[in-house]
Amino acid sequence: MKKLILLIVLILICYYNFAEITITATVDKNVISLDEQINLQVTVSGNVTTLPNPKLPDLSDFQVYSSGRSQNISIINGQITSSIVFNYVLSPRKVGEFTINPITIEYQGKIYQTQPIQIKVEKTIQQKSLPTEKDVYRGTKKDIFVETFVDKHTVYVNEQITLTFRFYTKINLLSQPQYSPADTTGFVKEDLPPQRNFYTIINGERYYVSEIKTALFPVSSGKYVIGPAVVKCVIEDFDIDRFFSDSFFRRFFSQGKELVLKSNPIEITVLPLPQPQPQDFSGSVGKFVITSSLDTNKLEVNNTTMLNVKISGLGNIKSVSLPKQMIQKILGQEFVVFDPIISYDIKKENYKVSGTKIIKFPISATSPGQKILPGIRFVYFNPETRSYETAVSKPLILEVTPSKTSLAQGKKFSIDYQQKKSDKSIPFKLEDIRYIKTNLNIVKHNTISTSVLIILQILPLLSWLSFSSYKIYSKSRSKDVKKLKFVFAFKNFKKNIRKLKSNAGKLEPKNIMNSLYTLLLEYLNDKLSLTSDKVTITIDSVKEFLEIKNVSSIVINEFITLWDEINFYKFSPATVENIDLKELITKTENIVTKLEYELQKM
């Protein structure tokens, strides 16, 4: 029994912990002037589907207008999170410091409240950028002036007013005029291109006119003032009446005169929308049509398709909304509706704001069979007929087939793709963005200089070129045998004499002498290139050749002495036994090196 009570207590604690509600209130500014407004945003959120409305404290120091609410409900892993944002516009009645006391909500007997907010209301601040009265032309000057006007002075909330600004001039301007648009606090602003330029006749005078139009949508009812638009321009500092009295040079060097032109402010009366408002009305004003379509006409149970709702027409298309709850209500319990994906396209033809808003609702069917999706109702206020009108889309037919995979009863879906992916039991077919990443993998993004990258790409080409050049060079060299022999004569001699030196101990003295003689003969043969027949080389021919090559007489004499010495030992083998062969080899090597040096010099 005790365990049961404990369990019940635990369940109750859990229940109350889950049903957690938060309320926050924020304002866009804490210090304002008397002619400004504050936007108060109250956000109520919690993990329940139905949230209570907030209770505002006494705000008698302000005029309070409700400027709509937006709701967002999401179901993730079966957990519901809901939030409603209530928007209010507060217009101060007097100067001073005020406190917005805590805004409260009551849920299941528990009261939640916000922090108090301090507001300071000051006297109307003169804008620094605006010129003083004496500097300003208010359209009275006949040569150059500005004006602003609207198509309607009395409108409903969210109905379009077209504000037209015109700049008239019949004199030359020395610079491009600088334009500061009118202050349109309390209105949602939308530029209306293109700008128009034309000529017009006023009182028999021809003016060049530049015209800019802006669409304004009032956010709440009441009396508003559209501030003056200002144009700064530089005109010729030159008075026609004093033309003849002025010197030519003064006129020539005129620097121009800066003018500040200011239009008159305009009063607008914004009427509240008629009461009572229809139940499904979400604040849209204009004239709209609604169409709906499905991405697929066949759907498996627990799979998802897109219900595309297209609202198009004349009016502030950005403010058009179709709450998810309304779609859920229309489709009933047989479908689960997820958070929509919204896109819009605005057109401004003939200076009227129109466009299309496409709201894509991912929907999922919970049971099989042929389903008829009822037409979607969209209620709006038509200012032309001054009545609420309803646009209805055509019903849609959806064939829902049984699911191929079995699902646990009452399983909720998540809109997030990745969650679906991770849960293998749920088919993976939802058209939406994928789930967020849960890993923090930090990297440094490096860039290499372009020159390094180019060099790396050129390297293989360079190496191929060097290989090819080497090959061509060695090929061409091999063609000239005489030259090749001449170049390599000393290299070969050096190589062979070292070999002989190292083998001197192992070889017979006679053989050493023969080898030494052959080496010298080969060297001379390669150098002289006289003939391939080594026997024909005589000491005289060698001497003659060396003299031609300008080898010094000392080296020639040394070489001839060596040549004679080797010849002598070669042909008298008996005497070879008594000499130091190593010393002779070294001596031969030194003399040939000297000779090579002399030959290289030429």
Place this chain on the structure above:
Amino acid sequence: MNYKKCKSSKISSRVLIVVGFILIYSVGYSVDLQPTEISNLKLLFNQSVELYSKGEYSAAREILEKINTQLIQNQLYCVGVLYNLGNCYFRENKLGWARYYYELAKLLDYHDADVNHNLYFVKKVSNNLEMENVLTKIFYFFSLKELYIGLLLFNIMFFLTLIVSTFYTTVVVRRWRIIFFVGFVFFLICFIIRYNQNLQKTGIVVEPTNLTSEPREILNIKSIPLSEARKVVVLTQKDDYYAIYLPKEKIQGWVKKDSVRIVKL
């Protein structure tokens, strides 16, 4: 024979060093942050993931922006942070910002499936999907870095076969030389085109704006509306304006800097 083996092994080791050098520089490397900084960032990141899963997208975004600012200050980047920022903006229906962050994430990880999917989806939703044929798919299959590495590899291999063919001209060598040449030319063409594209500054229209004929608030100005999430070419900047070019419409104009973000890390 031994000498030849030794020479070929030397060449191959040099090639490996060059390729390794390129890979190290191109892939990027993990960064050593202070452990406390990492744990703080992880904590914040986990908080943002939790907030996102609760549906509190703007709160999650604020935290992610804080992390991103901190990372940028240290010249660091994280695909996860940029991608999640894109998701938060998407959930808040700010498609321009969402595309901007997905494009940044793609610069870091070209082949990330999630990033590519979401980028495709945001383009589709915002009607900015470019027509793709087989050629463009092949052309954009590799990232610029990969094209560079591919070009370098084929470049090395082609010239290596050329060098080899100066010594041994066999059918096999000739066949490989043709294969490497074709690869080399393909990568060279792709790389040159992509590199030229990369030289252009691309920007994303993050908020709907007007394309004007002059970079200032003046009269005699012509303007056309520009929808969010559009990709534009940023030509130059002057004061608070960017001069941009719309390749599809082939028109130039000025937009306020606040409404366009340049896609650059």
